[in-house]
Amino acid sequence: MSVIERARPVERAAVREPRVTDEHGRRIRVWELALRYTLLLAVLAITVGPFLWQLSTSLKGPTEDIYSSPPTFLPEHPTLHNYKRVADTIPVWDYAFNSLKVASANVVTNCVGSALAGYALARLRYRGRRVATLVFILAMLVPVEGIIIAQFTTMRELGLNNTLIGVVLPGCIGAMNVLLMRNAFLNLPYEIEEAAYVDGANVWQRFLRIALPSVKGTVAVVAIFAFMGAWDDFLWPLIVLSDPSKFTLTIGLNYLHGTFANDERLVAAGTVIAVAPLIALFACLQRYFFRGVGEGAVKG
């Protein structure tokens, strides 16, 4: 059957009807296509609909009924009033700035720290390399939730609880990122670095000029997941931060919800502020998000 289909001249079919084909060039039947799009739209409504409803709620003014049944999906008189009210209620832009600081610091430390350590594990020869690798593998297997109280007491002993540095430190060089970088370096051919070695390049030169530029993709994956992880994190900042002036966005939102739970428009505006930057980031850098899932799943 498929042989006949493939043998059929493509041009003739193209004249008859615009063909929709799958990745192997096989035609997809119309009813199957209709069914697929119906299902796709249904799933779309379930996955993206809640975000749009939140956006819609945040744009509805104080006089508009948000509880009506049947519901009104679009705001009648869209207004940014609620966003102004969030800023009047909690220092939401300070919280956003705190989140940005934490996330940026997490990106820098994870990229630098895990690239260096990954290179040491993959390329350098020294006694104790196996032990060092094992340390990172064991650290990756420890469930964070199981040690979070001890992390908190450690932070207190260091006098860093209730600081943004304390928020960043425990995850600032993730063991999984180190192992991801190690794998990336292991996949590079040895010959290039050997040539550089023969030319007299030292370890830093080989690392910075040859190895690192070849694993840019993995560095990008580490950077994105470090940013997302820090921006979205909830449990650890909730435990380590107690002073409302130091809150990150997620903790601030939790506070907003706890104090003004009945003001849905206000909470909705707060959540939109928290989620919009990440959705924008994701829209721009989808490729690396998806790549990170594949690499992370294999390791984790």
Add this chain to the structure above:
Amino acid sequence: MALSTVSRVRRQLPTSPWLFAAPGLLITGVFILYPFGSTLANAFTDRRTLIPGHFVGFANFRELWHDDMFWTGLRNSTLYIVGVVPALVVLPLLLALLVQKNIPGITFFRSAFYTPVVASIVVVGLIWVWLLDERGLVNSLLETIGVGRIGFLSDQWLLLFSAMAVTVWKGLGYYMIIYLAALANVPRELHEAASVDGAGAIRRFFTVTVPAVRSTMVLVGALSSVAAFKVFSEVYLMAGPSGGPAGEDTTLVMLVQRTGTGLTGRVGYASALSVVVFVVTVALMLLVLRADRREDA
């Protein structure tokens, strides 16, 4: 290539490999391995946040054996695995099959389905708190079609079930991408051979697709069951810090957080609870890996 004497000398320095690994090892040691060790040690003390504490043997473990809240937490965290894992093993696979074919606009749909993964769990939790509110969208729709309003967030079991649904909703896109990668490796000839033999779409799903992605299903099962047992944020946000009506929706990690933090935190007792979290997590991983090996044999 320019070759200075400095670089020649630096190449000889034996400490440089350790310099590369030092920051990573230091952070891992101080903030992962040391806390892990001190969790094990603290579990046998009556340490509090501000009081150093003494060795008390197995007293903490004896206490949690008689602590109703511990059993509630263990029950809820275990129920979470039962409720969430089957859905997260099956639904993302079906979703991956749906977005696998390169029909027009499919990259948009793939990205859109991934959006809940990108959002913070706090945002997701609060979105669903509003959706499932007594006067929220879901209840408005239910009333419109004549079902009537349901108190999703006021009943103990409905609350836990709703939180599970939110966990599944947030995880769908993540595991879909994992399955997509696995499906790309299924040889097309297998499907063709099966359809020549007259197998329909459903037969082909069970005889070709499922066996081909079985190891990925085990991986997804392992990842999602470990994550499900450690659930915190969804339930914390939807049921509130005290864990719903009479604390009946408290999970194990919520209990750890509630007992061990703050100025009056019982670090020793929370550490004993943490040890239980740790033991169950490791046991789950071993269990799933063993199930995988047995099926292979």
